[in-house]
Amino acid sequence: MRIRLFHLQNSRSQRIIWFLEELGLNYELTIKDHSGIDKDKNSPHQLSKFPTIEIIEQGKTSILAETSAILDYLSHLHPQLGPNSLLSQQLQNFYYWKNYSEATFIPDLVLKQIFHQIVKRTPFPVRFIPKFLKYGFDQGYLNQSLQRQMSMIDKHLEHHLWFAGDQFTTADILMWFPLLAFSPNYRQFKHIQRYLAQIENRPAFKNALIKGRWSASTFKAYWTTAW
Amino acid sequence: MRIRLFHLQNSRSQRIIWFLEELGLNYELTIKDHSGIDKDKNSPHQLSKFPTIEIIEQGKTSILAETSAILDYLSHLHPQLGPNSLLSQQLQNFYYWKNYSEATFIPDLVLKQIFHQIVKRTPFPVRFIPKFLKYGFDQGYLNQSLQRQMSMIDKHLEHHLWFAGDQFTTADILMWFPLLAFSPNYRQFKHIQRYLAQIENRPAFKNALIKGRWSASTFKAYWTTAW
Numbered sequence: 001m002r003i004r005l006f007h008l009q010n011s012r013s014q015r016i017i018w019f020l021e022e023l024g025l026n027y028e029l030t031i032k033d034h035s036g037i038d039k040d041k042n043s044p045h046q047l048s049k050f051p052t053i054e055i056i057e058q059g060k061t062s063i064l065a066e067t068s069a070i071l072d073y074l075s076h077l078h079p080q081l082g083p084n085s086l087l088s089q090q091l092q093n094f095y096y097w098k099n100y101s102e103a104t105f106i107p108d109l110v111l112k113q114i115f116h117q118i119v120k121r122t123p124f125p126v127r128f129i130p131k132f133l134k135y136g137f138d139q140g141y142l143n144q145s146l147q148r149q150m151s152m153i154d155k156h157l158e159h160h161l162w163f164a165g166d167q168f169t170t171a172d173i174l175m176w177f178p179l180l181a182f183s184p185n186y187r188q189f190k191h192i193q194r195y196l197a198q199i200e201n202r203p204a205f206k207n208a209l210i211k212g213r214w215s216a217s218t219f220k221a222y223w224t225t226a227w
Numbered sequence: 228m229r230i231r232l233f234h235l236q237n238s239r240s241q242r243i244i245w246f247l248e249e250l251g252l253n254y255e256l257t258i259k260d261h262s263g264i265d266k267d268k269n270s271p272h273q274l275s276k277f278p279t280i281e282i283i284e285q286g287k288t289s290i291l292a293e294t295s296a297i298l299d300y301l302s303h304l305h306p307q308l309g310p311n312s313l314l315s316q317q318l319q320n321f322y323y324w325k326n327y328s329e330a331t332f333i334p335d336l337v338l339k340q341i342f343h344q345i346v347k348r349t350p351f352p353v354r355f356i357p358k359f360l361k362y363g364f365d366q367g368y369l370n371q372s373l374q375r376q377m378s379m380i381d382k383h384l385e386h387h388l389w390f391a392g393d394q395f396t397t398a399d400i401l402m403w404f405p406l407l408a409f410s411p412n413y414r415q416f417k418h419i420q421r422y423l424a425q426i427e428n429r430p431a432f433k434n435a436l437i438k439g440r441w442s443a444s445t446f447k448a449y450w451t452t453a454w
Contacts, residue, residue, distance in 0.1 A: 046379045047331075047372075057315070064319050068326040073319055076310065083303065088284070092291050092300055099295040102330035104274075107337065114338070118360060129356050133345060145274075152273045 001077075003027040004054040006043040007212055009034070010219045012106070012177045013051030016070055018208035019173050023078050031213060068102050071170045081170045093156075094164040094171050101174040108146055109178050111137075116226040150182060154189035161198075172199070181223045228304075230254040231281040233270040234439055236261070237446045239333070239404045240278030243297055245435035246400050250305050258440060295329050298397045308397045320383075321391040321398050328401040335373055336405050338364075343453040377409060381416035388425075399426070408450045 005020070005027050007013045020027050032042075032050070042048035045065040052065040064070055075082040083094050115134040122130050153175075156163070163171040176199055183192055199205055208214075232247070232254050234240045247254050259269075259277070269275035272292040279292040291297055302309040310321050342361040349357050380402075383390070390398040403426055410419055426432055435441075 047375060049331075055319075062316060062319055064323060066323055066326045066330055068330060069319075069322040072322040072326065076318060076322070089289060091303060092282075092289055092296075095296040095299040095303070096291060096293055099293045099299065099329065102326065103293055103295060103333070104276075106330070107334040110334065111341070114364075118364065130360055133357055133360065137341075137345065148274060 002056040003074075004030065004056070006030050006032070006045075006050060006052045006054075008032050008043075008050035009213055010215055010222065011050055012067055014208065014212045014214060015067055015173050015177055016051045016053070017212045018176075018205055019071055019074065019081070019170065021204040021208045021211070022168075022173075022202075023074075023080060025074075025078065029211060068098070068174065071173065075170055081168065081173070083164075083169070085167070086164055086169075090165040090167075093160070094169055097156075097163040097171040098169075098174055101171070101178060105149060105175075105178045108142065108149070109181055111142060112223075112226040146182065147186075150186045150189055150192065153179070154191045157191035157195045168202075180219075184220070184224060185227055229283040230301075231257065231283070233257050233259070233272075233277060233279045233281075235259050235270075235277035236440055237442055237449070238277055239294055241435065241439045241441060242294055242400050242404055243278045243280070244439045245403075245432055246298055246301065246308070246397065248431040248435045248438070249395075249400075249429075250301075250307060252301075252305065256438060295325070295401065298400065302397055308395065308400070310391075310396070312394070313391055313396075317392040317394075320387070321396055324383075324390040324398040325396075325401050328398070328405060332376060332402075332405045335369065335376070336408055338369060339450075339453040373409065374413075377413045377416055377419065380406070381418045384418035384422045395429075407446075411447065411451060412454055 003020070003025065005013075005016055007017060007029060009031055010033075017029070043050050043052035043065070044054060044063050045052040047065065049065040051067055051070060052063060053070055055062050055064065064073060083091055086094055115130070115137060119127060119130045119134055160166075162168050163175055176196075179192060180196060183189070183196060186192070230247070230252065232240075232243055234244060234256060236258055237260075244256070270277050270279035270292070271281060271290050272279040274292065276292040278294055278297060279290060280297055282289050282291065291300060310318055313321055342357070342364060346354060346357045346361055387393075389395050390402055403423075406419060407423060410416070410423060413419070
């Protein structure tokens with residue numbers, strides 16, 4: 001089986017590189033950056049999504065998108081970071097955090113960017129209008145919801161080394177990206193800070209940042225302005 | 228193991244009742260409706276989410292939320308509708324649609340409601356402002372994205388009986404809810420219509436609608452106005 005990964009720089013697809021590095025799998029990498037995204041330069045998935053992998057097996061090529069789907073499928077074949085050795089409460093933790101990341105946490109992250117982009121793209125003389133709506137939505141719902149979520153995560157990490165428990169799993173790979181994007185605004189949560197530092201010390205994580213051409217400053221600038 | 232399900236009427240948590248009915252598992256059901264949601268009447272999950280299950284095992288109670296996490300965990304224990312008997316391309320289909328539902332499809336559904344609710348809650352004299360923004364966002368991004376997604380789904384269902392292939396799986400349970408909410412606005416997609424009719428004929432699905440006190444008219448009214 002040959003794997004080719006279509007990766008968008010500084011985006012959530014960084015997690016797939018990290019996963020492949022943790023497992024030591026061979027893969028080809030095609031990197032796009034935000035400036036180069038147009039119809040011809042997108043991923044081969046029907047919705048032009050990143051990350052997307054091409055899997056070439058016995059001369060047949062298939063295409064798979066969605067971060068969680070890629071991790072689930074590759075974990076099915078290479079189960080080292082999956083649920084197999086987990087029991088009862090750890091299994092529940094694993095499934096909860098893994099699904100929470102993409103279904104609840106990241107959609108809130110995306111909402112921050114959507115409102116920010118609407119403000120940014122509105123011509124200056126009437127920009128106060130979406131700004132006012134963003135403010136109302138942040139104050140009335142989003143910020144409060146995020147505060148509760150970050151607090152829940154911090155409480156969990158106070159008593160657990162990794163999200164599932166004492167073992168590093170794909171739940172950690174999935175949670176890292178939204179946590180990194182939210183954490184600069186929630187510096188009071190010490191266990192989250194400890195957790196992120198712990199990830200930064202993993203050799204596979206470091207390699208993945210280099211291979212994915214990760215730019216900490218670009219990432220930070222992109223997420224800080226959305227707050 | 229005893230299961231107690233906290234279900235919110237006419238919401239995505241209907242899918243967990245359906246799953247439990249398909250498997251013929253025993254469970255207790257606590258039903259809330261939208262009118263009764265306040266701080267004291269929510270689910271026992273830290274984020275007050277629906278669906279949430281309470282699992283009571285050897286005198287110990289644990290709490291699990293997130294539709295996909297509940298399906299993943301219960302499928303781990305009762306694998307009949309899971310990936311175990313799928314091969315290669317069917318496995319990829321299973322993992323793709325299962326994750327696409329919660330991570331891409333439903334967040335777009337929620338965006339429709341968020342903008343609609345902002346319009347609804349803005350005082351009448353200035354309501355044209357969020358209305359204008361909703362229109363811009365729908366035209367500039369959301370409607371186009373949904374059209375592409377519905378078209379991709381319809382194309383898939385043209386060649387597949389169920390989402391994974393020829394077997395009914397939890398990917399079908401996950402996809403049903405957003406498909407039902409979107410489909411009245413995309414009547415041109417005949418394979419999606421065939422698929423939804425096929426689901427309505429399943430005895431477990433019918434039982435689940437009765438037990439969950441599903442109201443087709445309330446559901447329809449809620450989703451139609453958001454368009």
